[in-house]
Amino acid sequence: MRSLAILAAAALAACNAVVPGGGEVEVSAAAVPGGFGSVEAVCDLPAGALGTEADSRGGWRLYDTQPGSAAPRAHHITGFDDGCVRRITAALVLFGSAALHETHRYSPANGTPWTATDEVYETVKARVCGVARQTPCPPDRLDRLERRVTFATAYPTLGGASEWLELMLDDGRLAAQSLRSN
Template sequence: MAPTAPPLRALAQILPALVATLALAACETPGEVPRLSEVELDESAGQSAALPSEAELSDEGGLRAAPETPVPRTAPPQGGLLGWLGGQAAAAKGTGPDARQVPFGTALPHGEIARVCGVPERRLGVPVAQYPETRRGYVLYDSRPGTTAPRALYITGFDDGCARQVTGALALFGDPELHEQLRYGLAGGSLPKGPVDGAYETVKAEVCGVAPGRPCGRAMRRLARDTAFVSVYPAFGSASYVNLLLHDGQVVALEQH
């Protein structure tokens, strides 16, 4: 026999009591209600996946594509066209009269010149002369001062940071003004001409803007700032010598007399 439903009168008696109980629970103070932070959670419980951040959401409501890892790029050559030309000029510098490089202490015959790199100036010897005299430019070092025998002489002040080595008993600096007095003077026509004279005319034309065979003029001070001659003698009183032309931190020409 199936159970019968409770009478309506019994339900009417139960409902008021149930409503009163719920009302009392709602009136409890907040401090009596357990907080979420006070509830102990099971550490073994699984965790839900993190929601996407606002930065990851696209304007259209979807997810943004993951940022691509930047690919390393090779740094472009510095200096543009001028830097490239400078590199080409440095590479072509190996064809000059001072193209040869030798280890420090190498004995060179008189009349030859070579580069010596990576040697501190204090090891080159004693500085005995400089050009110009009023400021540091080219400096002449004597490896064995006090002797008249031929020996290694070094010149510094070049763009590549390497010294230039020559062999001689005596070396002297000369300035462009003295050269012009000798070359363009009355006795200039009888003097022999060589590579140094031709190179000087080219340098003078670029700096002074004058025609060949003409003095530099007003631009002489600017020309003499970094242009010098070096005469190297194999012995004191010798009629033969080696002549060098230095300009703008380079050995421009060499000739033997």
């Protein structure tokens, strides 16, 4: 019965509710991450609460709060100019390169609709690489683009996910995010 009361208190706290009888329940934000598809800026997270570093790319670092778990959980990304981490709830988060994005996006077999993330990428790529829309960045300029742009892809479950969240990290900021689906 005690665990049911704790669960109810946590649910009330998550929606900023008040516990009957007065007083507010204080629940750590790290303990109750947002649902899949949400990206939260967390500016006061202690370094010890980040989790285990899972990957790094271009000044960005990805942390997993429960490595080895298949359950949705908090993942953290650092490297933002504002000094805050970004928290994503997902079963799996992976970093990817601009080259990987282009390979997938420009493939004739790719029928996935274009998103806001694709549009922002095309703008940045045109500026950095000097090429037109839907034209891959030339190999002699790709290193420059890859130092600047990193993608993070988050999946709600392991295997067979019909939707995923794609984040484009650029120049110290979250430049775009899109929820994609098959």
